[in-house]
Amino acid sequence: MRHALSLSALVVLSAGTAIAGPVNVEDSDVEMMPVFGCFGDEHGHLSGGVHMMPMDEEVREFMEAFEIANQGVVDNRVDLVFVGDGYTAGEMAQYHADVDGIVNSLYQYEPFTSYQNYFRVTAVEVVSNESGVDNDPSQGVLRDTALDMRYWCNNIERLLCVSVSKAYTAAAAAPDIDQVIAIANSSKYGGAGYPSNNLGTAAGQNGAAADIAIHELGHSLGDLADEYTYGGPTTYTGPELGPVDVSIFDRAAQEANDRKWHYWMDANRVGFDGPIDTFEGGNYSQFGVYRPSNNSMMRALGRPFNLVSAEQLLKEIYREVDPIESGTATGSVIERGGSVEITPMQPLNQDLAVLWYLDDVVQTQLIGATEVSTDDLVLDGGSHELRVVVTDMTPWVRDEAMRAQFMTEERVYTIAGLPCPADLTGEGDLDFFDIGAFLTYYEAEDSRADFNDDGLFDFFDIAGFLSAYSAGCP
Numbered sequence: 001m002r003h004a005l006s007l008s009a010l011v012v013l014s015a016g017t018a019i020a021g022p023v024n025v026e027d028s029d030v031e032m033m034p035v036f037g038c039f040g041d042e043h044g045h046l047s048g049g050v051h052m053m054p055m056d057e058e059v060r061e062f063m064e065a066f067e068i069a070n071q072g073v074v075d076n077r078v079d080l081v082f083v084g085d086g087y088t089a090g091e092m093a094q095y096h097a098d099v100d101g102i103v104n105s106l107y108q109y110e111p112f113t114s115y116q117n118y119f120r121v122t123a124v125e126v127v128s129n130e131s132g133v134d135n136d137p138s139q140g141v142l143r144d145t146a147l148d149m150r151y152w153c154n155n156i157e158r159l160l161c162v163s164v165s166k167a168y169t170a171a172a173a174a175p176d177i178d179q180v181i182a183i184a185n186s187s188k189y190g191g192a193g194y195p196s197n198n199l200g201t202a203a204g205q206n207g208a209a210a211d212i213a214i215h216e217l218g219h220s221l222g223d224l225a226d227e228y229t230y231g232g233p234t235t236y237t238g239p240e241l242g243p244v245d246v247s248i249f250d251r252a253a254q255e256a257n258d259r260k261w262h263y264w265m266d267a268n269r270v271g272f273d274g275p276i277d278t279f280e281g282g283n284y285s286q287f288g289v290y291r292p293s294n295n296s297m298m299r300a301l302g303r304p305f306n307l308v309s310a311e312q313l314l315k316e317i318y319r320e321v322d323p324i325e326s327g328t329a330t331g332s333v334i335e336r337g338g339s340v341e342i343t344p345m346q347p348l349n350q351d352l353a354v355l356w357y358l359d360d361v362v363q364t365q366l367i368g369a370t371e372v373s374t375d376d377l378v379l380d381g382g383s384h385e386l387r388v389v390v391t392d393m394t395p396w397v398r399d400e401a402m403r404a405q406f407m408t409e410e411r412v413y414t415i416a417g418l419p420c421p422a423d424l425t426g427e428g429d430l431d432f433f434d435i436g437a438f439l440t441y442y443e444a445e446d447s448r449a450d451f452n453d454d455g456l457f458d459f460f461d462i463a464g465f466l467s468a469y470s471a472g473c474p
């Protein structure tokens with residue numbers, strides 16, 4: 001067991017530090033990671049920024065081991081795992097009430113409102129010896145708690161830190177971990193976001209802290225940048241920024257070169273901050289950086305996300321959730337008279353699009369169907385390919401490559417051929433009526449006469465039919 005780093009080992013860079021991956025600080029072999037501390041004033045305007053703190057290597061090792069141990073666990077949900085600190089054995093009811101309060105707040109913001117079915121929330125009960133956390137209400141008040149949560153982290157009153165490795169060890173009681181939220185048994189305003197560890201903290205009984213937790217989820221789930229203008233250089237002069245919701249390019253420059261959110265300009269939808277344009281100021285600077293909307297969740301407390309951020313959040317959600325929840329396994333062979341069924345995921349605001357293709361031809365009569373029998377299809381005696389494609393067509397996504405990669409799933413089935421393909425009347429034997437049926441289908445260019453499935457009606461189909469006819473029925 002490695003010794004925990006003492007607080008004096010923390011290195012604090014300026015709040016204006018650009019969001020970056022872990023960096024190595026000189027004279028230290030400790031890998032550093034960004035921790036967000038974003039807090040609102042009385043008007044809800046956010047300020048604060050990024051603090052560089054030591055990366056807890058044990059967490060990385062732990063997550064790798066956890067993922068290996070949980071391989072094959074297909075849960076098809078974004079797993080939000082809550083762990084509590086400073087709750088004694090007698091305070092578990094309070095803990096669950098606090099978790100419910102934060103989850104209910106989260107589900108009031110799109111896209112979480114409409115996609116709440118895509119999440120699974122697990123509240124792990126962690127018992128602390130003492131009630132409350134360190135430095136609450138003031139510095140120097142210390143308590144014996146399970147996860148070592150503390151205010152005044154990095155000497156900032158509202159920065160609420162946690163032992164990342166202890167939080168993860170506790171979270172491992174959940175069936176899967178995608179995001180961890182550590183909540184303190186406190187009503188004191190505070191929080192923190194650890195995007196490198198998919199971890200956030202919040203005070204359990206402070207409504208504004210719950211809103212902060214949602215903002216932090218924007219950082220840790222969506223890799224979104226802060227869109228406020230305080231804390232960094234007045235004018236940003238560096239290279240283009242990584243996160244999707246900030247750019248050094250104004251509208252004209254984005255549209256001229258298909259950059260960043262160029263395809264969202266002027267979009268404005270209910271539930272989101274809009275319209276989308278380029279507003280100067282963001283990522284802690286007033287000038288030289290643009291944000292997609294005037295006053296989104298990444299800029300102020302209690303505001304909606306903008307569409308640029310929502311699209312990114314949906315991408316991250318769909319990294320964990322496949323559009324088809326369950327159903328007949330892809331690759332299955334379907335006998336005649338049999339059927340296949342699928343259950344698509346179900347956002348609250350719309351159904352996913354379900355399209356069925358028989359030999360690559362869309363079956364318009366089956367749009368939206370979740371169960372299809374071979375009797376619903378016009379089939380000749382040969383084998384056929386049946387394919388179902390499920391897509392989330394939400395207008396909150398405009399990046400079609402992303403939709404195709406993350407928000408579309410297909411399953412492919414083989415429909416078995418009849419043992420007696422020339423028995424076009426399906427009576428189980430071959431006679432004059434089968435010849436008549438073939439000629440009728442052939443004349444009408446019905447696919448049942450297309451014996452070699454090449455889309456043409458020619459000599460080869462006649463030869464195919466005659467050959468199958470002379471082979472007889474078993």
Ligand SMILES: [Zn+2]
Nearest residue numbers: 036038215226
């Ligand atoms: Zn922030």
